[in-house]
Amino acid sequence: MTESPPSPAALRAAADRLVSALAAHSDPEYRLTVLKRLARRLGEEHYPMFLRLLGVVAESDDDRAKRLLAGTFGTALRRMDLPGGALSSWGATRLPDNVTPFSASTLSGQFFGATPRRLLGPVEYLTVWHLQRTQRTPLGAAAFRDALAHMIDLLNHSEDARTLYPQKLAADAQNELEGAFTRATRERLAAVAASWKAGRAPAEVAQAALDAVPEQTSGWVVRDL
Template structure:
């Protein structure tokens, strides 16, 4: 049995609690600890849920909350300590067959055995999820572009995040070690980094990564939050 999707009300409540927790202290290190604790409590396989919660804040009309969250990601980038999620490496074997139903409880570290995995920040996670074969059903072009543009719009509210994240992506694009990224993914990371650093709109930045061939037409529902 697959786990039910959280309701919009549940997502909004979680986002409100996150913003309240970040607002409760002025120390940037404390705020980063709050963000990382949320990721840990959700669990490694629930990183998409973390992205949904962040997406609720990004879609809201609360610019203060967006800036607070973006500044916290900026702190993480300065420390090179982004709250991340794990996706299986592109060269992994033993992944479930496309289209076959898989229970969420089965997608554990034991299921994948020694499959190499790497912790990815929110932008990198979306790119790999969209472009590479992982333990998850691929993110569609439409879902990917909307999610990435929304994420970048929020991150741009922090000067540190706006400046440092493209630099990180550009560095990741040069990394051919560990098999974490395919060549196509590295090219898209480089394209995102260049467009973002050049001050392009979030929509154009997202479009820079969407011209690689999509692997499936399946979508991850991110709207109606």
């Protein structure tokens, strides 16, 4: 039985609790611990819910909350320790969207054999989810663009995040060895990195990601975030 998604009010309440937890501590390292703990408690299957909570803050008019959250991601980037979620690599294409009946070991690296799985930060996760075949129903282009624009706007509230995240994406775009990203995904990550570094508006950065690779027609069913 599929769980019903939380209501907007429940999401706002959860986002408020997250911001309050971060604000209760002045230590950036402890704030990062709080953020990572939340991602772990939600679990890999519910990492999109973690992204939804970030999106609630991003869409709010609370600049203080945005600075707290973005600054915590800045700390994570300095440590190269982003709160991430895992997606199956592009080689594993036939997993159901709802994996509740499966045990955790079923979805382990052993299940995929040599097919790699790795933790992805928010921007990388959105890009892979939109572009590659994973265990999830692909994310639609409009939902990807909007979620990415909000994410970048949020992260821009920290100078460290605004500077370091594009550098990370540019490095990821050049890495062909792990196999976690297809060529098309690397091209989009490179486009995001270049546009972000150039100081373009978040909506323009998100559009640059879509423009980097022509849309491919397919029979895939897409979903919103």
